[in-house]
Amino acid sequence: MELRKDAEEIIQGAIGAALPDAAVRRAMEQCPLGEGKVVLVSVGKAAWQMAKAAADLLGDRISDGVVVTKYGHSMGPVSNFEIIEAGHPVPDENSFRGAEAAISLVSGLAPEDLVLFLVSGGGSALFEKPLVSPEELTDITQQLLACGADIVEINTIRKRISAVKGGKFGQLCAPARVFSIILSDILGDPLDMIASGPAYPDSSTAADAVAIAEKYHLRLSPEARRLLEVETPKKLDHVTSCVTGSVRQLCASAKETCEKLGYEPIILTDCLSCEAREAGAFLGAIARTYGDSSRSMAFIAGGETVVRLTGKGKGGRNQELALAAAELLDGVEGAAVFSVGSDGTDGPTDAAGGYVDSFTKAALKEKGISIYETLAENDAYHALQAVNGLIMTGPTGTNVNDLSVLLLKR
Template identity: 30%
Template sequence: MEKVLKKLRKDAFLIFEAGLSAVSAKDAVEKALILENGMLRVREREYNLSSYARIYLLGGGKASADMVAALHEVLGDTIAGGVVSVPHGQGGKAGKVRLLEASHPEPDQSGVENTREILRVAGQAGRDDLVFCVISGGGSSLLIAPPDGISLADIVEMNKALLMCGADIKEINTIRKHVSTIKGGRLARKIYPASLVTLVVSDVVGDDLASIASGPTVPDTTSYGECLGIVEKYGLCGRIPDAVIQHLQRGADGMVEESVGDGDEAFKNTHSIVVASNSTAVKAASARAKEMRYGVVSMSSSVVGDTHDAAHSHVRLAKKVLTKNDPVAPPACIISGGETTVKVRGHGKGGRNQEFVLSAAAEIEGLPIAVLSMGTDGIDGLTDAAGAICDGKTMARARELQLEATSYLNNNDSYNFFARLGDLVMTGPTGTNVSDIHIIIIGKPT
């Protein structure tokens, strides 16, 4: 079986790579833009570039550096200037556009200063100007502008509590949008009355524009009251700084201005499109698996909820394929995408992809199955790994090293479990971000 498992592992990586290649941020932006004789077509809309006095480029996110590169290739010297907040290691210049570095996933003072500069440039845009905004996952941490009375330290502590409590990304970003002067449509308001085009690489299930990077350039329909409901739902009083709770309460009482809603004049001249998403990656990965002669089951690009539950449901389906040839016969490949949630109870190190794989490992022991789960951005949780891989012999190998999988799971320490086995997947930053891809490959029964 060792030879079979080795092939399944190799094929899992090849299928993942096909999905990742399909969501190259640079390629996606270039495909979305067509420039001919001074007329720029952005999907169904056209812009006569000669009619604008100046063109600016703003934004932030883990994929934004490659998005800027694509826009610069298309527009060149017509871009008068701009500022984009990017992760460390991606800084520099693209023509007159400055790529300023900041920390992710934990925001830092550089992020605050970068955002202040973005808002300053946005305020320079006038009625005769055109602004492009490049937004991608990670923008919530890279675009940081706390309102008066809330410090950067408050934001950091708030984010940690939100990420650990089990809230989903929409709930997390609902609160983030209400403790910011750039999120929740506020950047669009700052840019108005200039025309605005937002290009988005989506890391959010369902591609909800208001949730991606906390929606700085699109209308927001959430409220301070909803924020307080989330605080109560997850018992966050005492875990989120008092300054944040007090700000949310003042907002609910009508003492602080709401985020920018639909119908506001700020959105009169705006156009927002998603250029790459998780569904794009899942479709490409599925096509590659079919080329490799696997029967393919594409579950969904909208997998959410508890990470352990998601892993168990994937394994149940894999066993059904293996034992009943249902819904396809092996060799087969189950592919899905999305963003699950880990409720942190222990003090270990890991991420939702590593937890997904560890949750699956015990259930596939002795079977011709391999499970790969990775973040398309190359980062899983607060670790340097993109994810992990396991197969039908993982548990036997773990016992040889006296590793107790249940203990590691209970301590949320999947990183150190897979580090001991050499089964962490390290890619480094990929330059894109469309959330996670799960690949389960089932070989023929032996």
Template identity: 40%
Template structure:
């Protein structure tokens, strides 16, 4: 991996490049699958779903003879995908390609027999990339609901409660649609690795109910704005066609946020930093998390010997208040600007491990003690940009957006607090 892909105006330290690289390399999806290859007897078939689907399925296809294979991804780039067909879907909002991918996935697994083994390679993003709504619910309904949920600050696990209730392919839908034995290799992008929440659990029974889904709508006050067809479906108790009973499957986590953070911790030690993982469960509003982490950095800078590195993993949320552009990592970083002003040799780096922070071309952003002063010289006000959810424009003007391009992996976010 090119360590210099993390470079910004403020971030030029090769030691930090290597720490960030170590985190992503530890959760490289190709290597992760190679390390967790299942033992298979009989005919094997590979179905990969999510942002990391192509490298995951490539690793499997190179190691195990597959009778058939299919990948559903956001990007066609990455490793050689000539070994299998690739379908592209929409993300974070499903599109017509997502609908086609969902129907194709159901056809793929339904064609298998009890003598076959279906190896599902699951990674984050699968919920949007593949969809097959229940009868009476349109793609447009799902798009409207998804946009509402993404803008109101709902957590990914809450969003996926609704998706599982409304979609034939989620909440174990893939596993119920096949007679084959099912083995799932999972790259987790959900805090705590709840299997039913990762890509909405296509091979895992749904532990939640329609009442739980309605509760999410009410929690965020969007039940009146949600499509009528969806609210009626959830409230009606309408019976669904009987499902084939889902046989117990095998589910293996091949990589997660904790693994990435641990690799960064170990690399920081090799670079001469004292290091500590603060949490792998960072969540809540991004702007609030940014202030909390910046205060922690200020406090630790006053008492710890240098250099040191603190690491926080997880996934925050953004409640849209303005019409600006950004992502949760950029907003977290923007909220830290005023708190870190004037501090010497400090740096906050926050990035999405998939390289895509919100609907932008940036993975995240960098803040130092000089960021506010540099911004003021350019006529930029951090508080104003934060009020408009416009972190992207702020950091773009400063040259402190991290642009890695899509990394091929996806294990939530990582925020690093450095004192150098």
């Protein structure tokens, strides 16, 4: 119970420090509002929170706004903005409606006008106007998710088959100025990849897109194949971009809380990028190596893992990471691993992630649940649910990758 309490305190501290309110206010200090009209477009899992921060700061100076976020992530009205909840990780009709509303809002603006464009993770699915049929867009997205493509690869493809990604929305805002505040959810903060870079010059090439399609043997229509070969905007002089918040801050905040709780913290990486079950097994292996240590230790990893789909169960990458760690934690005294998505949702579930400790494997075995079989079926959600191993935070209002921590308490 004490380990679980520590885990919850670390999660609350890290996510609290990553909330976008203060970050938006800091970024706005660099924004030249000018004398013209100001409109707001906010897209992503943290779109509501970012829009609310901007509205609280600027008030009536913003004439109109469109906010597009994930289902369940809106927390009520904001000013006179239109708020649209849409599908993630697969775009739906509301994703298309949100993009159309944003395009309508920025159409016909003058050079002295300003588009305040707030971007957070998840925008790739939530903000979309496809250049192929919605059915093919959904199929291509599902193919990429199922084969284990990483977020950069997925976005490289999405840019080519979209009318708003890869700098194209920035083009549509011209001649108005665009000030883009970006909450990073991709390792290294590549601005052209976060939410597929709607208002940032695209560094990926048509050749990159074609290579990804060949790598994963994607099934594409002739029109989709043609679109992969069309280059995206490489220059947007009227756009200014400011990145704020990232997984580095998430790890640093977790480290600070661990120190307060008496752990000796070590940040292993803020660039974790591998299969979820491999990351879990790695943290479990560290637990075995340091299991005899006489001091309390915390090993922190930030980033974003992937899940290779081999079954039809329910779960997410953080739940799968935690469950994979449980195998090696078995019998290691005072050990726990938890992994959470900073946005409060892990895959298509209502959980933020998973928690396991030295007793999880035995508890699962008592219920007739095999870790190996559960991972093969990608059903970590139900396994963790059976042993009170789900972490539930609800939508947090931020999205800066995932936090995974191994605790060894002495």
